[in-house]
Amino acid sequence: MVLSKAELIDIVKSLFSEDRKVSRVIVELFLAGKSRITFDEILSIARNIEKSGGAENLAVESTLVMEEWKLMLPTRTKHNGSIQWDNRMNRPIPGETYEIPACITFAFEYLRSQGIWSWRLAVKAYMESIKQPNQQVILDIIDEIVRKSQFRRFVSATTIHEACKRHNYSGDVDALIAELKSGGIISPCVKHSIFSRKFFEKYIENFSKSGPLYELNKALFIFELSEDLKL
DSSP states (O other): OOOOHHHHHHHHHHHTOOOOHHHHHHHHHHHTTEEEEEEHHHHHHHHHHHHHHSSHHHHHHHHHHHHHSSSSSSSOOOSSSOOOGGBBBOOTTOOOOEEEHHHHHHHHHHHHHHSOOOOHEEEHHHHHHOOOOOOOHHHHHHHHHHTTTTTTTTHHHHHHHHHHHTTTTSSOOOHHHHHHHHHTEEOOHHHHHHOHHHHHHHHHHTGGSSSEEEOOOTTTTTTSSSSOOOO
């Protein structure tokens, strides 16, 4: 079963609660099958949708929506040497480039072929692509850290290490974290750039001992992350 473009648009619209035109831009971008796209390509799609004007606004809106959900990420960064999500700088103008996280590419492939949006299928496919041998254990580890995430969005390094220990993960945990970052599944986040230190100290137990903090991909885990707690 391969879904039609119209069916995919309906599902994407429902998944991300965006309007139909933005959802169509998202679908057409993913159907192109590219890992990198440009704002010019987004604008071209928008012009095919908004024939009576407003294409540029639609292109900009679609770009911002996709970045917010982490469906795609700007390649431009605010500071050199750091590719974490909150260091990306989105300038939706001609010439700007964006990358689609591997996990999102795989998630969309399964959406198109099976009609379901599944982080498990996407992560498994990503792990197969990098020849990671501990796939089932890693799925169990990710399931645990998502369930234990703070505010349904953030997870500490300590939580990841503890989950690996509980599931008897035999590999290098830091190497696994690097693989999760590479796949667009998680990203390091600068605590101070999201909330004040006092906020985290008040609401996250043992904050000072938790180590680095990571942000989960909102789109990938959309069914697991509660929207009423979206930050």
